[in-house]
Amino acid sequence: MLELTPQEWTAVALSLRVAAVSTVVALPFGIAIATLLARKNFWGKSLVDAVVLLPLVLPPVVTGYLLLITFGRRAPVGGFLADHFGIVFSFRWTGAALACGIMAFPLMVRAIRLSIEAIDGRLEDAAATLGANRIWLFLTITLPLALPGIIAGMMLAFARALGEFGATITFVSNIPGETQTISAAIYTLTQVPGGDSAALSLVIVAVIISLAALIASEWLARRATARLHGE
């Protein structure tokens, strides 16, 4: 049943790569924004909050289109990055990772923000009296205590990236071997006569990957929580 063609295996590998890269690259930004939203009050905070959440409520096609006119090869930001840093997003797997990262960002930020908000700020005061400046305090107290939320956020982002379809296909199209992820490959197979059984194999693979990611993150989060409570 699980006989995939090399092209389908490529789609699976690409999906994993795109999801992993987008999650890892989004993480530092996610932690920074989540900390900012959880801990600081500043003018325009609700606007920042809304912009971060936007990809969650916009139709993915709209997000994809916005990416296209911002990060496309001839678009302002995309052109600048390509000319000065050699980073090209359009019709590349990197563009798929960018689209997935942006689509997954609100979920990641939300999970991390909640866990930072749940931290007892008095522990941070205690660390300050012991000589920890802001950076050390963040690294040794805030971050470890937020770890369960960070793991949950990464898991959500990874899952969201695996399932991303609309923004990715709009932004970087559906090129086998370059931007064709599992979702796009399944969609393509369902559009051709007799492709259903191959599509089913990919669907099973997608289910297995998602389940594995879920179990792994549950296990990690449980371990992290147990560590915090002294077991």
Add this chain to the structure above:
Amino acid sequence: MLTVDIEKKLGAFTLNASFASKSGATVLFGPSGAGKTGVINMIAGLLKPDRGRIALDGEALFDSAARTDVPAWRRRIGYVFQEGRLFPHLSVRHNLDYGRWIGGHAADAAAFSHAVELLDIGGLLDRRPGKLSGGERQRVAVGRALLMRPRLLLLDEPLASLDEARKQEILPYFERLRDEARVPLIYVSHDAGEVRRIASRVVRIDDGKVVAAGAVELLSA
């Protein structure tokens, strides 16, 4: 020598405290809600006074006139909180070691074992704070503050969360701390019995103001 002369508005309540403390244990004594914790939070740098000056051994920690406000992490003032506030993700050993480590100082095995012995916490080193009793937690909190080599140690009702038997168990450690560790203490309490055992000097605070300061006999007045 610590000198405090500060003013701070907290809602409808105004804190207006002025006192000095030398070696030994100075107890800030007064009813709950009198502003004692506010005062030591300002000494620690966790709360910013509106006006005034706080100086330790001649160095201004806060001076509104000179716009001086040394951040808490650079004051080197140990603080034992009412609820311990041990770091739940670190073992007792790492909690104790945190101040030394974060300050970038070399490990000092003699100081470590001296504090562990003084507070009798040798058996707890590999446990996590979540597995400690209230009394054990407070002793570790004292050790943690002591091992950062503070210039001054603040204790905010460190026994308030404990029952009478636990209090009697821990008080002797505080007496040893006062007599053996050569660091001045500022001890906040509303319990006269506790104050009699600990205090070298008493500062009475009521309704945000210092109403009297002097020897322990002040309590019976």
